[in-house]
Amino acid sequence: MHTYEYPRPALTVDCVVFGLDENDLKVLLIERGIEPFAGKWALPGGFVNPEESLEDAAKRELKEETGVDNVFLEQLYTVGDVDRDPRERVITVCYYALVNLQEHNVEASTDASNAAWFEMDDLPELAFDHNMILEMALKRLQSKIRYEPIGFELLPKKFTLTQLQQLYEKIIGEKQDKRNFRKKLQKMGILVALDEIQKDVAHRAARYYSFDEEQYKEKKEKGFHFEI
Amino acid sequence: MHTYEYPRPALTVDCVVFGLDENDLKVLLIERGIEPFAGKWALPGGFVNPEESLEDAAKRELKEETGVDNVFLEQLYTVGDVDRDPRERVITVCYYALVNLQEHNVEASTDASNAAWFEMDDLPELAFDHNMILEMALKRLQSKIRYEPIGFELLPKKFTLTQLQQLYEKIIGEKQDKRNFRKKLQKMGILVALDEIQKDVAHRAARYYSFDEEQYKEKKEKGFHFEI
DNA sequence: CCAAAAGTGTTTCACGTACACCCATGC
DNA sequence: GCATGGGTGTACGTGAAACACTTTTGG
Numbered sequence: 001m002h003t004y005e006y007p008r009p010a011l012t013v014d015c016v017v018f019g020l021d022e023n024d025l026k027v028l029l030i031e032r033g034i035e036p037f038a039g040k041w042a043l044p045g046g047f048v049n050p051e052e053s054l055e056d057a058a059k060r061e062l063k064e065e066t067g068v069d070n071v072f073l074e075q076l077y078t079v080g081d082v083d084r085d086p087r088e089r090v091i092t093v094c095y096y097a098l099v100n101l102q103e104h105n106v107e108a109s110t111d112a113s114n115a116a117w118f119e120m121d122d123l124p125e126l127a128f129d130h131n132m133i134l135e136m137a138l139k140r141l142q143s144k145i146r147y148e149p150i151g152f153e154l155l156p157k158k159f160t161l162t163q164l165q166q167l168y169e170k171i172i173g174e175k176q177d178k179r180n181f182r183k184k185l186q187k188m189g190i191l192v193a194l195d196e197i198q199k200d201v202a203h204r205a206a207r208y209y210s211f212d213e214e215q216y217k218e219k220k221e222k223g224f225h226f227e228i
Numbered sequence: 229m230h231t232y233e234y235p236r237p238a239l240t241v242d243c244v245v246f247g248l249d250e251n252d253l254k255v256l257l258i259e260r261g262i263e264p265f266a267g268k269w270a271l272p273g274g275f276v277n278p279e280e281s282l283e284d285a286a287k288r289e290l291k292e293e294t295g296v297d298n299v300f301l302e303q304l305y306t307v308g309d310v311d312r313d314p315r316e317r318v319i320t321v322c323y324y325a326l327v328n329l330q331e332h333n334v335e336a337s338t339d340a341s342n343a344a345w346f347e348m349d350d351l352p353e354l355a356f357d358h359n360m361i362l363e364m365a366l367k368r369l370q371s372k373i374r375y376e377p378i379g380f381e382l383l384p385k386k387f388t389l390t391q392l393q394q395l396y397e398k399i400i401g402e403k404q405d406k407r408n409f410r411k412k413l414q415k416m417g418i419l420v421a422l423d424e425i426q427k428d429v430a431h432r433a434a435r436y437y438s439f440d441e442e443q444y445k446e447k448k449e450k451g452f453h454f455e456i
Numbered sequence: 457c458c459a460a461a462a463g464t465g466t467t468t469c470a471c472g473t474a475c476a477c478c479c480a481t482g483c
Numbered sequence: 484g485c486a487t488g489g490g491t492g493t494a495c496g497t498g499a500a501a502c503a504c505t506t507t508t509g510g
Contacts, residue, residue: 007278008236008238008239009236009276011236011237011239011308048237048308050235050310050317051310052310053308054306054307054309054319075306078282078303078306078321079282080239080276080282082278082280082281089278091282091319093306093319160489161489161490162488162489177472177474178491179474179475179490179491180473180474182490183492184471184472198489200481200482201482201487201488201489202481202482202488203479203480203481203482203488203489204480204481204487204489205480205489206488206490207489388462389463390462405500405501405502406462406463407463407502408499410464411464411465412499428508428509429461429508430459430460430461430509430510431459431460431461431462431507431508432460432463432507433461433507434461434462434463435462435463
């Protein structure tokens with residue numbers, strides 16, 4: 001088999017960027033300016049440069065589109081059906097990212113392109129096969145958040161147990177029992193109770209906690225398994 | 229952003245083909261005839277044709293290399309580091325497949341190339357980044373086999389409970405309690421006890437079972453979750 | 457009759473689940 | 484003082500885990 005036999009498809013990366021604002025799980029979309037699908041919303045993404053790895057390309061796109069870096073990013077799936085782009089064959093390596101909207105002040109509009117955050121249960125019809133990709137990303141998030149401590153990526157460094165619980169409820173889509181949830185999380189020994197508590201709230205102030213990543217890694221080594 | 233901006237990397241698919249012979253989990257490797265890595269063992273794979281999807285390309289390679297089709301095949305991960313192939317940039321979409329070595333009579337040698345099955349705990353050093361890919365595939369298999377009924381793909385249609393248990397023990401790497409294992413599996417209600425039992429064995433003959441996929445799908449719809 | 461694997465129940469313990477009231481704070 | 488969310492303990496039931504002997508068959 002020879003190396004240069006075939007015409008080559010184009011190579012892009014797309015990013016499903018999830019963010020949690022105070023109320024909802026949201027996803028960042030870009031309004032397309034050009035055909036095909038001009039005027040439609042789409043996942044942010046772009047071409048992979050010759051000198052960067054796939055993950056670097058995804059990181060670069062993320063930085064360009066949202067201004068954030070240093071966030072959770074993981075490869076999701078690669079799509080490459082022959083006709084998914086009407087112009088020519090395009091292979092797209094998809095990633096998903098988790099950003100915390102309270103700490104990173106995400107600029108939702110960049111360059112000339114129009115960008116916006118959409119609630120997950122109020123999505124427009126997207127360009128290309130992006131609805132399908134987004135669906136896959138959501139499923140991955142929903143299952144992975146149950147057995148890896150990635151939910152913390154969506155929260156500020158300091159968070160209350162109620163915030164954490166609501167995060168799970170929003171993403172998984174089912175209510176959790178307050179006392180059982182707290183018991184379970186605290187028993188895991190990967191949260192540290194901070195001295196700080198909420199201020200200026202019209203009710204008893206909640207304690208802040210943070211996720212102890214070192215502790216988690218240590219425990220994981222010893223066979224500990226995170227599970228909600 | 230323009231469409232034709234960059235030189236394009238080559239696109240290939242590779243397959244991690246797992247098979248279970250009577251004793252061990254094995255993987256199919258191909259001995260390379262050409263540089264780079266001539267003489268080294270590598271994962272089977274090849275270029276994606278312009279008119280076939282990624283999955284079709286993987287299926288075709290699998291058929292060409294092993295003679296089997298119609299087996300479990302799932303996308304694993306896409307690798308594309310700049311220097312992973314010394315000749316030029318190559319993007320490889322990796323798949324893994326599960327084949328049953330007793331029913332499909334897999335031809336381990338095809339064409340001019342030399343192919344062979346290797347035990348998972350006696351692997352040679354592989355070409356490119358294939359050791360890493362194989363490692364990922366094994367991890368995926370080890371975790372997925374616990375929460376999806378894909379183990380059956382590695383067994384003949386009729387199998388004994390002991391075969392099933394040994395399959396899990398080999399792949400996960402820990403002994404299971406015989407009584408508890410049987411209790412759990414039978415209680416799931418996705419196995420059917422056949423009338424047939426073993427013949428010509430020098431001990432009490434074991435009953436054959438088969439996996440009831442329809443039943444499984446129905447139960448899954450209703451919220452059933454497979455878990456070992 | 458011996459070797460080798462098949463097949464079978466019960467007890468124990470840990471964990472998940474269900475559930476309701478008092479506490480602190482701002483207005 | 485009232486509205487709002489924070490924080491806490493117990494009882495119960497289910498399911499996982501540990502564990503040993505009898506049965507069948509071929510040689």
